[in-house]
Amino acid sequence: MSANIGFRYHQTIGLLAQTGRGFSLPVDFAFGQDGVLYVLNRGTPVQRNTHVTICTVDGDYRTDFGSYGPADGQFIWPTAITTDRDEHIYISSESEHRIQKFSKTGQFVAKWGTPGDGDGELDGPSGMVFDRDENLYVVDHHNNRIQKFTKDGKFLRKWGEKGEGDGQFNLPWGIGLDTVGNVYVADWRNDRIQKFDPEGKFLAACGKSGHGDGEFYRPSSVAIAQEGHMYVADWGNNRVQVLGPDGSFRTKLLGDAGLSKWAAEYLPSSPDYMEARQIAKNREVERFLWGPTSVKLDAEGRLYIVDSCRYRIQIYSRVY
Numbered sequence: 001m002s003a004n005i006g007f008r009y010h011q012t013i014g015l016l017a018q019t020g021r022g023f024s025l026p027v028d029f030a031f032g033q034d035g036v037l038y039v040l041n042r043g044t045p046v047q048r049n050t051h052v053t054i055c056t057v058d059g060d061y062r063t064d065f066g067s068y069g070p071a072d073g074q075f076i077w078p079t080a081i082t083t084d085r086d087e088h089i090y091i092s093s094e095s096e097h098r099i100q101k102f103s104k105t106g107q108f109v110a111k112w113g114t115p116g117d118g119d120g121e122l123d124g125p126s127g128m129v130f131d132r133d134e135n136l137y138v139v140d141h142h143n144n145r146i147q148k149f150t151k152d153g154k155f156l157r158k159w160g161e162k163g164e165g166d167g168q169f170n171l172p173w174g175i176g177l178d179t180v181g182n183v184y185v186a187d188w189r190n191d192r193i194q195k196f197d198p199e200g201k202f203l204a205a206c207g208k209s210g211h212g213d214g215e216f217y218r219p220s221s222v223a224i225a226q227e228g229h230m231y232v233a234d235w236g237n238n239r240v241q242v243l244g245p246d247g248s249f250r251t252k253l254l255g256d257a258g259l260s261k262w263a264a265e266y267l268p269s270s271p272d273y274m275e276a277r278q279i280a281k282n283r284e285v286e287r288f289l290w291g292p293t294s295v296k297l298d299a300e301g302r303l304y305i306v307d308s309c310r311y312r313i314q315i316y317s318r319v320y
Contacts, residue, residue, distance in 0.1 A: 005229070005242065005250050005251055005318075005319075006251065006318075006319040007251075007253060007303065007316040007317065007318060007319060008316065008317045008319050009256035009257075009258075009314070009315075009316055010302060010315040010316055010317045011059075011260075011261075011315050012257040012258060012259070012260040012312050012313065012314055012315070013037070013055065013057070013059050013260055013261070013262070013312060013313045013315070014026070014260050014262065014263075014307070014310075014311050014312025014313055015260055015262040015263045015266060015311065015312070016311040017311075018043075018047060018049045019049060019051065019064060020061070020064065021055075021061040021262050021266075022053075022262060022311065023039055023041055023053060023311045023312065023313075024041045024042075024043045024044070024047065024049050024051075024311065025041060025042045025043055025044060025308055025309070025311070026039050026040060026041050026042070026053075026293075026306050026308055026311065026312075026313070027040055027041075027042045027078070027079060027080070027293045027294065027306065027308055028040045028079070028080045028081045028221075028293065028294040028306060029081060029294065029296070029304065029306060029313065030081045030082050030083045030089065031083065031296070031298060032054075032083060032087055032104060033087055034056075035056045035057045035058060036054065036055075036056055036062070036104075037054070037055050037056065037057060037313075038052055038053075038054055038081055038083065038089055039052065039053040039054075039055065039306075039313070040052055040078050040080070040081040040091065041053060042077065042078055042079075042308075043068065048068035049068065050066060050067065050068045050074075050075050050076065050077075050078055051064045051065065051066040051067060052064060052065050052066050052081065052089070052091070052102075052106065054106070057298075057315070058261075059260065059261035059262060061262070063105075063106070064106075065102070065105075065106025065107075066078075066091075066106065070096055072100070072108050072111060073100070073102070073107075073108035075091060075093040075095075075096065075100070076093060076095040076096060077093055077094045077095035077096075078091055078092065078093045078094075079092045079093060079094050079124075079125065079126040079127070079141075080092045080125075080126055080127045080128050080139075080174075080294075081128075082128045082129060082130060082136075083104075084130055084134055084151055085134060087104040088101055088102065088103065088104065088109065088151075089101070089102040089103070089104065089106070090102075090128060090136065092125040092126060092127075092128055092138065093125070094124035094125060094126060094141060094142075095124075096113075097113050097114065097115040097116075097121075097122045097123060097124065097125065098111050098112065098113030098114075098122065098125070099111065099112055099113050099122075099125060099128070099136075099138065099149075099153065110152070110153075112149075112152075112153030113125065113153070117143050119147075119155050119158065120147070120149070120153075120154075120155035121143075122138070122140055122143070122147075123140060123141070123142035123143045124140070124141035124142040124143075125138050125139065125140055125141060126139045126141045126172070126173045126174070127139040127172075127173055127174040127175040127185075127186070127221070128175065129175050129176055129177055130151070131177060131181055131198065132181065134150075134151050135148055135149065135150055135151070135156060136148070136149045136150070136151055137175055137177075137183060139172050139173060139174070139175050139185065140158075140160075141171055141172060141173060142171070144160055144161055144162040144163075144168070144169040144170065144171065144172065145158050145159060145160035145161065145169065146158065146159055146160050146172070146175070146183065146185065146196075146200065157199070157200065158200075159196070159200030160172070160200075164190055166194075166202045166205060167194070167196070167200075167202040168190075169185070169187050169190065169194075170187065170188070170189035170190045171188045171189040172185050172186065172187050172188055173186050173188040173219075173220045173221070174186035174188075174219070174220050174221035174222050174233065174294070175222070176221075176222045176223045176224050177224065178224040178228065179224075179226055181197075181198040182195055182196065182197055182198065182203065183195070183196045183197070183198065183200070184196075184222045184224055184230065185222070186219040186220055186221055186222045186232065186233070187205075187219070188218050188219060188220060189218070191207060191208060191209040191210075191215070191216040191217060191218065191219065192205050192206060192207035192208065192216065192219070193205065193206050193207055193216075193219065193222055193230060193232060193243075193247075204247065205247075206230075206243060206247025207219070207232075207247070211237055213241070213249040213252065214241070214243065214247075214248070214249035216232065216234050216236075216237065216241070217234065217235070217236030217237045218234075218235045218236035219232050219233060219234055219235060220233045220235040220292070220293050220294070221233035221235075221292075221293060221294040221295045221296075221306075222295070223295045223296050223297050223303075224297075225297055225301065226301075227245070228244070228245030229242055229243065229244060229245065229250065230242070230243040230244075230245075230247070231295045231297065231303060232295070233292040233293060233294060233295045233305065233306075234252075234292070235291060235292060235293060238254070238255075238288065238289050238290055238291065238292065239252050239253060239254050239255075239289055239292070240252065240253040240289065240292055240295055240303075240305055241253075253289070253303075253305070253316065254288050254289060255287050255288040255289035255290075255305075255307065255314060256287055256314065256316075257286070257287050257307065257310070257312060257314050258287070260312060286310070289305065289307050289310075289314070290307060290308070290309040290310045291307070291308045291309035291310075292305050292306060292307055292308065293306050293308045294306035301317075301318050302315055302316065302317050302318070303315065303316040303317075303318070
């Protein structure tokens with residue numbers, strides 16, 4: 001672990017719930033204004049409870065929107081969520097091959113995307129991120145490429161193809177930008193992070209398959225701090241790794257979660273559960289990450305980790 005970088009666990013948001021105050025297999029989230037979070041719940045095929053939870057970083061539940069299905073305002077396999085400057089919400093869905101746009105209160109506004117591999121067509125869109133000009137980069141997962149659109153869905157450019165070489169992808173998933181607009185892609189099945197300029201020119205790559213420091217097993221998300229450090233959700237290894245601007249390993253986070261505000265308020269109302277919890281063995285494992293799918297940084301530099309299989313978000317503060 002590097003001596004000049006560290007993190008302090010800050011808090012946890014979350015609780016298993018099918019609707020209302022809680023999450024159901026959250027896969028991503030987006031920042032709103034005034035501490036609002038939009039949490040995308042993928043749910044399960046059996047429960048069919050896909051929706052977006054609107055809450056705050058302080059753990060105040062506001063409402064939720066969306067439901068399972070193919071109609072406007074619905075989603076079957078949602079994958080990523082982001083917001084523009086006006087706090088419109090954009091959600092990608094891999095089964096419907098489309099991007100949907102919502103108001104900040106969850107009202108359906110528009111959609112775009114048709115299945116295919118032509119310009120502007122999509123095959124399982126996943127990660128999304130806006131640049132400073134409010135153009136939207138979309139990871140076109142099964143087409144093994146990145147596409148760039150205007151915020152209204154007009155196709156602008158694309159790059160990438162299937163493969164293992166520089167600038168090639170094998171089922172890419174997450175995407176992030178640095179302060180100058182360079183594009184970082186979590187190249188999921190190639191177990192690496194690739195870096196490109198805003199036009200798609202390959203610049204660098206880091207990582208390889210494995211379980212050691214600086215190695216990945218199915219990285220799903222990447223976020224870049226102002227000073228250039230990369231935060232990678234190492235999904236298959238149940239951890240988040242922090243890399244330096246040159247791609248060198250700096251440190252890793254395995255999870256430190258305690259009970260969330262929601263859990264602390266809800267669990268005492270279930271005495272049987274509380275009794276079982278007290279006598280459970282190996283309860284300390286619940287603090288660890290399990291299937292982290294997304295990492296993002298807020299304006300204060302705090303790190304948010306979507307801890308999907310434990311139905312929560314873990315938040316850390318950077319220690320200098």
